[in-house]
Amino acid sequence: xxxxxxxxxxxxxxxxxxxxxxxxxxxxxxxxxxxxxxxxxxxxxxxxxxxxxxxxxxxxxxxxxxxxxxxxxxxxxxxxxxxxxxxxxxxxxxxxxxxxxxxxxxxxxxxxxxxxxxxxxxxxxxxxxxxxxxxxxxxxxxxxxxxxxxxxxxxxxxxxxxxxxxxxxxxxxxxxxxxxxxxxxxxxxxxxxxxxxxxxxxxxxxxxxxxxxxxxxxxxxxxxxxxxxxxxxxxxxxxxxxxxxxxxxxxxxxxxxxxxxxxxxxxxxxxxxxxxxxxxxxxxxxxxxxxxxxxxxxx
Amino acid sequence: xxxxxxxxxxxxxxxxxxxxxxxxxxxxxxxxxxxxxxxxxxxxxxxxxxxxxxxxxxxxxxxxxxxxxxxxxxxxxxxxxxxxxxxxxxxxxxxxxxxxxxxxxxxxxxxxxxxxxxxxxxxxxxxxxxxxxxxxxxxxxxxxxxxxxxxxxxxxxxxxxxxxxxxxxxxxxxxxxxxxxxxxxxxxxxxxxxxxxxxxxxxxxxxxxxxxxxxxxxxxxxxxxxxxxxxxxxxxxxxxxxxxxxxxxxxxxxxxxxxxxxxxxxxxxxxxxxxxxxxxxxxxxxxxxxxxxxxxxxxxxxxxxxxxxxxxxxxxxxxxxxxxxxxxxxxxxxxxxxxxxxxxxxxxxxxxxxxxxxxxxxxxxxxxxxxxxxxxxxxxxxxxxxxxxxxxxxxxxxxxxxxxxxxxxxxxxxxxxxxxxxxxxxxxxxxxxxxxxxxxxxxxxxxxxxxxxxxxxxxxxxxxxxxxxxxxxxxxxxxxxxxxxxxxxxxxxxxxxxxxxxxxxxxxxxxxxxxxxxxxxxxxxxxxxxxxxxxxxxxxxxxxxxxxxxxxxxxxxxxxxxxxxxxxxxxxxxxxxxxxxxxxxxxxxxxxxxxxxxxxxxxxxxxxxxxxxxxxxxxxxxxxxxxxxxxxxxxxxxxxxxxxxxxxxxxxxxxxxxxxxxxxxxxxxxxx
Numbered sequence: 022x023x024x025x026x027x028x029x030x031x032x033x034x035x036x037x038x039x040x041x042x043x044x045x046x047x048x049x050x051x052x053x054x055x056x057x058x059x060x061x062x063x064x065x066x067x068x069x070x071x072x073x074x075x076x077x078x079x080x081x082x083x084x085x086x087x088x089x090x091x092x093x094x095x096x097x098x099x100x101x102x103x104x105x106x107x108x109x110x111x112x113x114x115x116x117x118x119x120x121x122x123x124x125x126x127x128x129x130x131x132x133x134x135x136x137x138x139x140x141x142x143x144x145x146x147x148x149x150x151x152x153x154x155x156x157x158x159x160x161x162x163x164x165x166x167x168x169x170x171x172x173x174x175x176x177x178x179x180x181x182x183x184x185x186x187x188x189x190x191x192x193x194x195x196x197x198x199x200x201x202x203x204x205x206x207x208x209x210x211x212x213x214x215x216x217x218x219x220x221x222x223x224x225x226x227x228x229x230x231x232x233x234x235x236x237x238x239x240x241x242x243x244x245x246x247x248x249x250x251x252x253x254x255x256x257x258x259x260x261x262x263x264x265x266x267x268x269x270x271x272x273x274x275x276x277x278x279x280x281x282x283x284x285x286x287x288x289x290x291x292x293x294x295x296x297x298x299x300x301x302x303x304x305x306x307x308x309x310x311x312x313x314x315x316x317x318x319x320x
Numbered sequence: 321x322x323x324x325x326x327x328x329x330x331x332x333x334x335x336x337x338x339x340x341x342x343x344x345x346x347x348x349x350x351x352x353x354x355x356x357x358x359x360x361x362x363x364x365x366x367x368x369x370x371x372x373x374x375x376x377x378x379x380x381x382x383x384x385x386x387x388x389x390x391x392x393x394x395x396x397x398x399x400x401x402x403x404x405x406x407x408x409x410x411x412x413x414x415x416x417x418x419x420x421x422x423x424x425x426x427x428x429x430x431x432x433x434x435x436x437x438x439x440x441x442x443x444x445x446x447x448x449x450x451x452x453x454x455x456x457x458x459x460x461x462x463x464x465x466x467x468x469x470x471x472x473x474x475x476x477x478x479x480x481x482x483x484x485x486x487x488x489x490x491x492x493x494x495x496x497x498x499x500x501x502x503x504x505x506x507x508x509x510x511x512x513x514x515x516x517x518x519x520x521x522x523x524x525x526x527x528x529x530x531x532x533x534x535x536x537x538x539x540x541x542x543x544x545x546x547x548x549x550x551x552x553x554x555x556x557x558x559x560x561x562x563x564x565x566x567x568x569x570x571x572x573x574x575x576x577x578x579x580x581x582x583x584x585x586x587x588x589x590x591x592x593x594x595x596x597x598x599x600x601x602x603x604x605x606x607x608x609x610x611x612x613x614x615x616x617x618x619x620x621x622x623x624x625x626x627x628x629x630x631x632x633x634x635x636x637x638x639x640x641x642x643x644x645x646x647x648x649x650x651x652x653x654x655x656x657x658x659x660x661x662x663x664x665x666x667x668x669x670x671x672x673x674x675x676x677x678x679x680x681x682x683x684x685x686x687x688x689x690x691x692x693x694x695x696x697x698x699x700x701x702x703x704x705x706x707x708x709x710x711x712x713x714x715x716x717x718x719x720x721x722x723x724x725x726x727x728x729x730x731x732x733x734x735x736x737x738x739x740x741x742x743x744x745x746x747x748x749x750x751x752x753x754x755x756x757x758x759x760x761x762x763x764x765x766x767x768x769x770x771x772x773x774x775x776x777x778x779x780x781x782x783x784x785x786x787x788x789x790x791x792x793x794x795x796x797x798x799x800x801x802x803x804x805x806x807x808x809x810x811x812x813x814x815x816x817x818x819x820x821x822x823x824x825x826x827x828x829x830x831x832x833x834x835x836x837x838x839x840x841x842x843x844x845x846x847x848x849x850x851x852x853x854x855x856x857x858x859x860x861x862x863x864x865x866x867x868x869x870x871x872x873x874x875x876x877x878x879x880x881x882x883x884x885x886x887x888x889x890x891x892x893x894x895x896x897x898x899x900x901x902x903x904x905x906x907x908x909x910x911x912x913x914x915x916x917x918x919x920x921x922x923x924x925x926x927x928x929x930x931x932x933x934x935x936x937x938x939x940x941x942x943x944x945x946x947x948x949x950x951x952x953x954x955x956x957x958x959x960x961x962x963x964x965x966x967x968x969x970x971x972x973x974x975x976x977x978x979x980x981x982x983x984x985x986x987x988x989x990x991x992x
Contacts, residue, residue, distance in 0.1 A: 086495035096470030097489050097498020123497065218387070221494035 061116035062289060068282035069115055073139065078118045080138040081108050081270075084126035086191075086219035088244040089303040090144040090161075090268075091121070103303040104142045107160065107287075110295055114286040125218060127193025130154050133273055140272050140283065144238055146195050147269035147318025156277070157269025158284045159317045161300075161308050164262025165196055166242035168227065168235040168255050175233045177258045185210035186233040189226035192216040196236040199264060228254050240305050267310070267318045280315065288313040334549075338541035346534045350526060357522050361515040366474045368511055369484030373472060373504045376415065377488055380405045381502055387492050390499045394420075394428050402429050416483050417505035420490065423468055425459030426451070428500065463487040467501040482508045562632040564610055565617035573631035573639050577691045580684070586646025587684045589691070590639065590655055591698040592620065593706070595676040597636035599862060604669045612668055616675055623661040625654075638677075639695075648714045651681045655712045678705040679712040687715045729782035733766070737795055741767050744799050745965035749817070749936055749958040752950040755977040759849060759936075761817040761958065762800040763965045764792075789823045797834055801841035801848065803968050808847070812973060817849040819881065825852065826863045831870030838876075849877030851902065854885070854892075865896055872897035879936070884924060893931050900955075901928045905939025908959070912944040922952045929953070946977075 066074065073079060083091040083104060091102035100121045112119035122138055129141050134154055147157035169177050175186060183200070184207035190196040200214050215232055217223040220241055226232035228251075235242075239262045245255045270287075272280040290296040291313055300306045384401035388394075394402070402420070409415045410431045420429035458464050466473040467487035477483045483505040489498040560572035568576065580587040594616060601609035613636065620630045620638060629641040640658070645651045658679070665674050680702025682694040697715040705713040736742055746760035766774040783789055797818050804816040824830050838848050850871050852864065868878050879900035880892070884907055893901065903924055910917030921937070928935045937949050940959030949957050962977060 085497070093496040093498070094470070095496075096468075097491055097496055098468075098470070219493065219495050221496070225494045 059110060059113040059293075059295065062114050062286070063116075065114055065282055065285045065289065066116045068278055068285060069117070070276060070278045070282075073117060073279060076117075078120055079108075079112060079115070079140065080120045080122055081140045081142045082122050082124040082129050082132060082138045083141070083143040084129060084191075084219060085121075085123050086221035087144050087238070087241045088248075089240055089305060090238075091142075093123075103161075103299055103305060104144070106299045106302070107290070107296065108142055110290055110299065111283060111286045114289055115282060125193075126191055127218075129193075130271060133271055136273070139276075139279060140270050142270045144240075144268055145271055146266040147316060148195065148266070149318075149320060151271070152316055152318075154274065155271040156274055156280045157267075157271055157316050157318060158280060158287060159267040159269045159310060159314045160287055160296075161268035161305075162265055162310060163239050163268065163308050164265035165199055165236055166239040166260075166262060167258035168224065168237060168242045168245055169233070169258050170227060170230075171252070171254055171256045173256065173258070177234055179259060179261070180263060181206060182258070183212050183234055183236075184208070185212070187213040187215060187226075187231065188234045188236055189215040189217050189223035189232035190236050191220045191223050192218060194237075195264070195266070200236060224251070224255070234258070240308065267314070269316070269318060284313055284315050335542055335545045338545060339538050342537040342541060343534060346530050346537070350530045353526055354523060357519055357526070361519050362476065365476055365484060365508065365511050365515055369474045369476075369486050369506050369508075370472050370488075372484075372506050373474070373486035373488050373502070376409075376418070376504055377490060377502050380409070381420065381490055382492055385490070385492055385499065388499065389492065389497070390420075390422050390428060390490075393422075399429065406431065413507060415504060416507055417503070419503040421455075421458065421464075421501045421503065423459070423500060425455035425457070425464060425501075427455075464501060468498075470498060476508060477505070482512055484508045484511070565614050565632050567617050567621065567638075568629060568631040570631065570633045570639075573629060573633060573641065574691060576629050576631075577639075577641050577694070580641060580643045581689070581691060581694075583643070585644050586686075588640070588642040588645040588651040588654075589682050589684065589694040589698050590642065590651075591633070591680045591695065591702045592638040592640060592677045593680075593702055594636035594638075595678065595706075596862065600668065600673070604671060608669045612673070612675065615666060616662060616677070619662050619664070619675075620658060623658045646683060646686070648681070648683060648686075651683060652712060652714055655679050655681055659711050676711065678702045680705060680715065681713065682715040687717075729779050730786055730788055732768075733779055733783055733788060733792070736766055736768075737791055741769065742792075742795060742799075743767055743773070743967070744796065744803060746803070746816075746968045746971060747958055747965040748814070748963050748971060749956040750962050750977050752946070752954055752957055757814055757971070758956060759815040759817050760968065760971065761819070761851070761965075762796060762803070763819075764796055765965075784821060784823070786823075789821050790827060793818075793820050793824045794833065794837060797848075798837040798841065801838045801843045804843055804847055805841045807968055808843075810973070815847055815849055815877065817851050817877075817879065819851045819853070822853070822864065825867035829870075830867050831874055831876075834871060834876065835874045845875030846877070849879055849900070851879040851881045853881045854883050861892070869897040872899070882938070884920070890927070893928070893933065898933055900934040900936055902936045902938050902958075903954075905959075908937045908939045908945060908949075909941070911937075911948050912942045918948070918952075921949075921954075925952055925954050 083100060085091045085093050085100045085102075087102070089102050091100055091104045093099065094101045100123060105119075105121050108119045108121060121142075124132055124138075124141075124143075126143060126145075129143060129145075130151065132138060133141050141155070142160075144161075144163075145151065145157075147159055151157070167177060167180070167183070169175065175182075177183060177186065180199075180203050183203060188200060190200060197214065197216065200212055204211055215223070215226050217226060220235075220237055223232070223235045223237065224245055227235045235245075237245075242257055245251050246257050270283055272283065287296070290299075291309075291311070297306060297309055300309045381402065384405045385398055386401075388398055406415065406418055410418065415431070418429075418431040419427055421427055459468075463473040463475065463485075464487055467489050470489055472486055472488035474484060474486050477485050484507075486502075486504045486506065488502050488504070490500045490502045491497065492499040560569060560575075561567065562569045577587070577589060594612075597609065597612070600612055613632070616638070617630065617632060620640065624630055624640060624642070627643055629639075631639045631641070633639045640655070642651065642654060645654065659677065663674055663676050665672055667673070680698040680700065682688060682697035682701060684694055687697045688694045701713040701715040705711055743765040744762045745765055746762055748757040749759040749761065750756065751758040764776055764780075766779055768774050771778075783792055797820075800816045800818050804814070807814060820830075827833070834848070834850065835845065838845060850868075852868065872878050877899045878897060879902055880896070880898050881902050882904045883901045885904045901924070903921055907917050907921050907924070911921050925935045934955045936956040936958060937945075937954050938958050940946050940949065940957040940961045942961055945959075946957055946961055963971065
């Protein structure tokens, strides 16, 4: 909530400053920390597919159980996080309205292929397997982390400690693969994997004792172990991020124009500092990228 | 402790003000707390409803939906699961109503199986439009909008269908996603009863506590107002009462007397002066004096009527106020009774005493319209009593003359002494054996600037019994001494006789004063004789006797004036230090002819001589009287026959009288 409010405030302020700059002939900014004001970049807008420009709306799918990237606000309906904030900034540059839609993670690329929405922005790591179905505009870097019960009753400190334990993961994520690879070192004490429909459902397994650990991305792991509603139950096994990779905005392979427009707009945000500001606003500034790549993830 | 009525009324009013003033914050506090309790009870009900609804939503509804987002309504399976999950609670009344709505307000599930009745109020079948309108109305309601935006909205339904109505979001899964709005009505009667019971319990406790608080406050204010009131009453009492006797003081006496005077119906003002109080103080000590005063106070207070006032005016002087008495006889009767009661014997420090007092009575309105007048008159009457035989005297105007006249005379006389307007004339006393002038009696005159030369009768009564008597007598003594020195220097051996008043004899060391003044003029004590009127003695016989003894010890002659007409007992002649008695003119006037007066005068001469005293006859106006007196052995004679009073320089320097050669003053004869 706090973060949301601060974001809205700074956005409101930047709008105000922008208006002041236009009307007053370039008054110096009083808020050096604020993101630079955004205006529609017609060159980038020109890159958009015509049907998108005509619709005026860009629909982006996300699985909102992944704070601080994307999650439901207190009303249970609004989706907030640095992904919606970045998406909104992209929309402002491109002159279209951005609409985030909640979807299940394990089928989200299928919906993209079928044209249910224009893009996916759901902490999805850019991997060769996924690139078979989509192009990725890389916008963040993060690895995996192990969330365990507060007090660490099972004594789990690293991936090796997961052998013989029940571990919950969100279905369709790379963590499923990480655990599969980890099984090789477990001998006759295999890891029991529970695949949940969302990250929150995986944490629910841990909270209720049906799982001994959750493997998830580092940012949501930090939130789960520090948020005041959940910190009493969760902690990190360690600060290590396993197998870091690049998040990417997934765009259908046949929509290169859209992909390039988004990449151009994101590059503009990175250059203008708006990008870093959004990440800092959600306390994930260290995961930012300095150069925007397309399909730049692991080979 | 007696409180005046007004003080008690004021105290009570003060207490009532305190009590009411403290009641206001207490009641306000009570109202505040009661309101808080009411609010708390309501909040408890709301919170209870909110918590129960949350449990219903998360443990019953959400699991039945299994993550469905309701955008396309409920599937048959979802509907069945919902029914199974809620049936028992609805049947047992744990939930009175349960409805699931989508965000548009449309009912997806209802506890009674029907989303809305199939007919509307008018009996017309419900149409799809009706349902849409109702859903839209619901979606627009405040409670629904609150729930749709993520919060619970709880209200308490009053009236017949008492319940807690909760609108809350339906959170479909762990990610916190809201899929619709749950409307739940929970039973409130039990909660309400419990809340009501707790409320009334708290009210009772609060009421009792506040009552105790107020009682304590009231008690504190009662005791402090009482203390204040008592202090005020005590200081008021002390300001108006004599601390020794507890009687009203002069101030209170004045107030009461003035109010009695204002009321018609008359009243008597009585001044009471103890006799010989100074003696008690001097011989038995102040402690005994105080005891005597207390006893006198007690007796006075015990004897008067209940509505009368007894006050101690100062020293040994008391005042009585007898309201409703206008008749002198009534006053006399009452006060005599007081006087009798007062004079019952008592033993003080082992000494038996008879307290006696002089009572002077003045009556309103007969004797004056103001308290000052009445007091002056009562004072005059009291002094008359001290001079006379009666202890109780009612004021008689003829007794002292107009007091206002007196006051002005006193004032003028004081000035007269300062301005040297007084004169002395002298009347010779002739030695009947030798025929020569032996003594000259100084008689004071006032050379009044407007009224001419005034005889003593014009001004002495006004000065009598006032402080003026001291300076007046001192002036006379010193002028007489100076005159005596003058005629001594001129070769005359006359002794000078000076009259003093009773009041002079009571002055401390009067003898010393006379000796000093005589000495200043160069006089030997033997050249001066002090004459005291017999009627002056009874005022305080002991003090007079002491003063005479002192004078005699200095060597001054002492004579008893006007002997025979006063009330002094013969024992005075024996007990007082006297050298001469002067027989009053009342007897002497009749001795020219044979009769009873001759017998009296002859007997008096015999008596005096028997006691070793010289005798002087006053008021000798004829040669026959002078001759007779000479024959019966009277030592000296004085009167107009020999000479009227004149300045000493006009007296015959070597006057010599014999029956054959009568007195030389022709003017005297003219007068007679």
